[in-house]
Amino acid sequence: MENKTLNQNDILQGAGANQDIVEYREATGEEALWTNGMFSGMPAYLINVHWSGELTRYIRQAASLWLPTPASQTFTAMLAFYILLLVFRVNPYVAIAGGIAFGLNTFFLISVEAGHIWKVAAISYMPLVLAGIILTFRKKYLLGFTLTAVSMAMEISSNHYQITYYLLLIVMIFGVFKLVDAVKNKTLPGFGKTIGILFLAVLLGIGANIGKIWTAYEYGKYSIRGKAELSSNTESSGGLDRDYAFAWSNGIWEPMTFLVPNFYGGATQEKISMNSDLAEGLRKKGAGSGQIKSFVNSVPTYWGDQPFTSGPYYMGAIIVFLFILGAFFVKSYVKWWLIAASVFGIILSWGDNFSAFNYFMFDYFPGYNKFRAVSMTVAIPFLCMPLLGFIGVQKLIESEWKENKKQFLKALGITAGLCLLLIGVSFVMRFRGAVDAQLGDQAWLVDLIRDQRASMFRIDTIRSFFFIIASGAILFYMKQGKIKKEIALLSLAGVLVADYIPVAKRYLNEENFKRDVKGAFFAPTEADQQILADKTHYRVLNLNNPFNEARTSYYHSSIGGYHGAKMRRYQDLIENHLQSEIGTAIEILRSGSTDFSELNVLNMLNTKYLKFGDQAGQIVRNEAALGNAWFVKKVKKVSSPDEEISVLGEINTKNEAVINSERFNISGTNFSDGTIELANYTPNDLLYKSSNSNAGLAIFSEIFYPKGWKAYIDGNEVDILQTNYVLRALEIPAGDHEIRFEFKPAAYYTGNKIMWGSSILLILLIIGSIVYSIKKQI
Known part of the structure; x- marks a missing residue:
């Protein structure tokens, strides 16, 4: 009656995690099955998806x-x-x-x-x-x-x-x-x-x-x-x-x-x-x-x-x-x-x-x-x-x-x-x-x-x-x-x-009940507003406890997040590279510099902004972020996950990539340069335009997930490669091309149909039981 609600931490973190999913639903009437809001990308049905x-x-x-x-x-x-x-x-x-x-x-x-x-x-x-x-x-x-x-x-x-x-x-x-x-x-x-x-x-x-x-x-x-x-x-x-x-x-x-x-x-x-x-x-x-x-x-x-x-x-x-x-x-x-x-x-x-x-x-x-x-x-x-x-x-x-x-x-x-x-x-x-x-x-x-x-x-x-x-x-x-x-x-x-x-x-x-808890928690700060002025597609790193908070995800695609079931490979990336690079980033900032060109893993994740407070002056733009996609000239082939994670720390991700050749076939190790840009982004559908004079290898700053993502070059399906331990890559033939990624997991679409049938049976069963009980009483 006093318009108060519980101040529940997990509920607030959940609201931050699913905000981009909710916004997409409200804007299109469709479900976002993938989110870039947390951990550089993960399936949205682990967070907030409505099943019809x-x-x-x-x-x-x-x-x-x-x-x-x-x-x-x-x-x-x-x-x-x-x-x-x-x-x-x-x-x-x-x-x-x-x-x-x-x-x-x-x-x-x-x-x-x-x-x-x-x-x-x-x-x-x-x-x-x-x-x-x-x-x-x-x-x-x-x-x-x-x-x-x-x-x-x-x-x-x-x-x-x-x-x-x-x-x-x-x-x-x-x-x-x-x-x-x-x-x-x-x-x-x-x-x-x-x-x-x-x-x-x-x-x-x-x-x-x-x-x-x-x-x-x-x-x-x-x-x-x-x-x-x-x-x-x-x-x-x-x-x-x-x-x-x-x-x-x-x-x-x-x-x-x-x-x-x-x-x-x-x-x-x-x-x-x-x-x-x-x-x-x-x-x-x-x-x-x-x-x-x-x-x-x-x-x-x-x-x-x-x-x-x-x-x-x-x-x-x-x-x-x-x-x-x-x-x-x-x-x-x-x-x-x-x-x-x-x-x-x-x-x-x-x-x-x-x-x-x-x-x-x-x-x-x-x-x-x-x-x-x-x-x-x-x-x-x-x-x-x-x-x-x-x-x-x-x-x-x-x-x-x-x-x-x-x-x-x-x-x-x-x-x-x-x-x-x-x-x-x-x-x-x-x-x-x-x-x-x-x-x-x-x-x-x-x-x-x-x-x-x-x-x-x-x-x-x-x-x-x-x-x-x-x-x-x-x-x-x-x-x-x-x-x-x-x-x-x-x-x-x-x-x-x-x-x-x-x-x-x-x-x-x-004391646990507050007015407008969500509004107060998610009120945009000066730092948020300054970052939001950028209308491109990018990610933000909150230097304050990034892997145990989802407030950042309310407004931005985040490197971190709040979830009990992160992707295994992303957790490996956190433990083997991101934590140390975050420490390095903090030392760079303390020294008065903003040169993050050596932070190869954060840069490949398109970490365009680093945030260390709520004031306008407490964000730093990372000019070394590699963007949504780029071509590399060399590939280092390895034969195990251990080698993948190790070699990733040795390469310059701007020019090189690492691929496990035991799992993914790739035609060579040297490729031509080219240009590629993100033309349109929605959670379930990404469209890129590319141009390269010879065969090239494009790296996409998107998390590799084998169940549901399909890739098409000029309408023809191609295999998605896993590169740099967590990202996606495609071999692109010479010329100008339109590249599309679509997320259509069978588990969602087929599963939803079975749910419809089973739910209808349940409802009929309830009605039948009630009718039977009434007749039995009569």
Whole structure:
């Protein structure tokens, strides 16, 4: 109502990355399948492409009541978990509490605050997929098939395959328990029939997204998630580097934040009260009020193992209690499935802190090495633990109180007792963090910070103890008959809200909402306006953290960018040449010179402008940039990627090129000079005019990508060569010619047609299921 939106970094970076794609769509009504906005060029369908065959977006919008993001994802998550609990025949009041718990935990809300919207969307559909699977196993074949197909279509359309992969792990563990159950009860034929039905449902869900999957799979082989080509990158045999994937690994004790939010001090830096003991300690040391206020606004309270964290993954003290309760009261395979999945997810989140198991998973389990930030596997227990907990509440409601009262008190005693134990243990804990070493010889300040961590730990542990006792009391008096069931369950939901909201507001509050966030972030600077006066086609290098920002891409074609799946060869180029050349460029500028003629790799990427600030005087034009295309006189033939990347650093890219002759045939090594210029540019279509007296080799400052690009000389298709490790080249016969590059990937055009057909089938299936259900009721 105040016209404010969340200040989400990833959303802003994404807006910068896709701006040229959006502009092209608005101007032409067509989709830009390639973008020059980031990393000198990459497929646009990895960033922002509308698929006309993706009709499931209308189902998504309807399921979320057309709410704006991120409210739509939060509502969908609550609704989906509510439906899953109803499928498990849980009381609707209990299911309401469950929906609240699933939608308001800090793992979910911190992801919202960071702008990881597609991750949040994928998480929100996970319960619906499980609900469809459970219904199918209960022989509700039509309803189960429909729900599984539709929910899988929406899950995959969220385009966060890492979360979908974790959902697959949950389902696989479920499948093992169901298979064992089928073997014991001699019902293997029925098990096989159900698996067949679910396979078809998943297949239909995949079909509704096949274009997205196809293009992602196709690109994945050429990205940093694909096989490395350089021998120096020995760890990457078909996935991410191990160090990169495990950079965010939970500490062994990190899952204790499920129970106590400030177990490890909260976020990397926390805002502390001016009335705290820490602030008082600073006053005693003579610090002024301004200094104290500045320091307490960002105290390094986190002392866990992760390099950086936006906040703890707080599942809820009440949920941990209910999970223990469920372990006592749920007797079927469901208990062991959910416990096994939860433990598995926690072990995976430990990453290199439990390397004996997790390195094995990374090296040998299919597809696992495609994903980074293994701490994200807590998505598994964040689904399974509350599910077991609320099924446990239902079993408690149904149970004979006299026979099970002791079991209830055991669950309550274990959870509340753990909190009391933690409070006692805290008085012998050191609360040491890796950041403490950065404070040097200021031992007194380190002691104040550690005391603050200890205080936060104890306060939150007492807080968790209180909520466990409060929820336990509600359920106890309900079973004693002193509180009506409906009132007790609504009270439980209320206590859950009272638990979650204050913790959530530590990390997602009014300060996160701003007016015109996008407008302020992307307001054109003097430097932007000066560069934009140039109407030619060129690239810009932002010298300030170029490979982790996409604001530059909002207005310019950028050498850098912000994306989790850069092309493998471009990453190699960054590590082997660009980083060193950027350092050289900075030294040249510091010396007062603007002669960048020796920066051969940056020049071949048509880096016409270097930007080191926002003022008009903080950009430099690079006169040595080689332009959009040029002819070279010599070619150095090599026989391996290692030689390609090495020789590239030795040649003058203005006159020479390097080509791997083992992969690409080229007629000679000496060529004539000539002229070539870009006549027309659109993302999917580039037109050049050339003139050369003899056969020549033209180098194009465009990234080579083998899937979809076609080249034509005077209308005749010719082979595209890969040169200078990342660029395109063509052999041009003598004379005047018209050269055209077109990007028409089959994965997009054919995939989109399949998506149309599958989406229509899904919609017909939904309509048919509704009609059948109505007729059955009548």
